[in-house]
Amino acid sequence: MRFINANKDDIVAGRRLGVERICKVLQVAPSTYYAANGRPASARQIRDAEVWPRLLEIWEANYSVYGVRKLWKAAKRAGIEIGRDQVARLMKILEIEGVRREKRHKTTKPDPKAPRHPDLVNRVFSAAAPNQLWVTDLTFVPTWQGLAYVCFIIDAFSRAIVGWRCASNMKTGTVLDAIEMARWSRGRHLPKLRCHSNAGSQFTSIRYGERLAEIGATPSIGTVADSYDNALAETVNGYYKAELVRGPAKPGPWKTVDDLELATLGWVHWHNTKRLHGYLGDVPPFEYEESFYAGVTSAKELVKIK
Numbered sequence: 500m501r502f503i504n505a506n507k508d509d510i511v512a513g514r515r516l517g518v519e520r521i522c523k524v525l526q527v528a529p530s531t532y533y534a535a536n537g538r539p540a541s542a543r544q545i546r547d548a549e550v551w552p553r554l555l556e557i558w559e560a561n562y563s564v565y566g567v568r569k570l571w572k573a574a575k576r577a578g579i580e581i582g583r584d585q586v587a588r589l590m591k592i593l594e595i596e597g598v599r600r601e602k603r604h605k606t607t608k609p610d611p612k613a614p615r616h617p618d619l620v621n622r623v624f625s626a627a628a629p630n631q632l633w634v635t636d637l638t639f640v641p642t643w644q645g646l647a648y649v650c651f652i653i654d655a656f657s658r659a660i661v662g663w664r665c666a667s668n669m670k671t672g673t674v675l676d677a678i679e680m681a682r683w684s685r686g687r688h689l690p691k692l693r694c695h696s697n698a699g700s701q702f703t704s705i706r707y708g709e710r711l712a713e714i715g716a717t718p719s720i721g722t723v724a725d726s727y728d729n730a731l732a733e734t735v736n737g738y739y740k741a742e743l744v745r746g747p748a749k750p751g752p753w754k755t756v757d758d759l760e761l762a763t764l765g766w767v768h769w770h771n772t773k774r775l776h777g778y779l780g781d782v783p784p785f786e787y788e789e790s791f792y793a794g795v796t797s798a799k800e801l802v803k804i805k
Contacts, residue, residue, distance in 0.1 A: 500532060503522070523551075523592070528548040529547065530545050531548075547589060547592075550581055551593060554574060554579075554589055555595070558595055561769070561773065562742050562769065563595070563747035564598040564738075564747060567587045567590060570597075571586040572781040573775060576775075598741045616718040617719065619693050620719050620721070622727055622728060625655060626654075626655045628791065629659075629685070629791070630656075630692050631693070632694075633652050633654055633692060633693070634652075634695045634731045634732040635652045635653070635677065635694065635695070635702070636697060636729055636732035636733060636736055637650050637673070637701065638651075640759055642751075642753045642756055643754045644667070645667065645756075647665055647753075648666055648667070648669040649736075650666075650673050650674050650676075650677040651732065651735055652678065652681045655731060657787045658731075658776050658779065661680075661684055661685050662677040662680035662682075663677050665759055665763050671704045671707055673701070674701045674702065675706060678711070686714075689714050690715035690716075692717070693717050694716045694718055695720070696718070697721055697728065697732075702718070743763065770784070772785050
């Protein structure tokens with residue numbers, strides 16, 4: 500208590516330290532300090548002392564990437580009754596913030612001689628059910644071993660990552676491996692599926708078209724050098740980079756491609772099962788799909804009853 504009294508008015512980096520910031524470092528509840536100084540803590544101070552450790556735990560458990568809105572939503576899902584303004588105020592005290600995306604680098608290398616499939620999406624990245632529209636793209640991540648390339652396949656209905664591959668090259672085989680994972684998890688025959696990509700040579704290759712044909716899927720390709728024609732895949736690549744590769748938790752840089760692959764495995768699991776998506780009403784992709792299938796089952800049961 501004497502240490503806090505002696506230092507709470509000190510100015511560091513243009514800011515007054517204050518009781519709360521010192522208590523955070525010392526891992527002492529501010530209410531404990533105020534009680535020891537003979538001044539009862541206010542109701543707000545007591546409430547803050549109860550809540551901020553749980554908020555910090557939730558923030559750190561989610562790759563330290565949530566901003567005010569998502570941390571507030573995650574706290575409510577965890578059973579914490581708290582207002583958005585209180586979350587914003589406590590985040591300032593804790594000096595934590597949401598992650599920000601950076602500009603994406605270009606990895607698309609079109610093959611001008613290869614025939615291209617038509618664009619069947621026209622920038623409408625939505626679907627009425629799972630396995631109607633997948634989008635895919637490649638991105639790269641530096642490692643000590645050299646550049647690693649990551650291919651994601653995303654279901655537009657739920658934003659779930661249904662297949663992915665991390666490799667030391669961006670050849671067609673990397674994309675085909677991601678498709679294999681996707682069809683292992685989603686089914687081997689999907690005749691209503693469209694699979695949309697950019698005009699990279701991997702996606703205009705004969706092998707890529709044949710692999711999609713094996714599962715009954717129809718390829719769709721956007722125009723060259725137009726990120727909006729594959730915006731959903733670009734978005735996922737963007738927050739993969741922001742949340743994992745350059746994220747606040749700073750797990751990298753990775754020594755090898757295998758190290759990055761292991762880290763990506765953990766991130767994909769979190770993305771599908773825990774990450775809150777505003778587009779889905781702030782629920783994870785797999786939870787959103789479970790609700791969809793539960794609704795379909797209920798509807799069929801009602802028809803049988805009638």
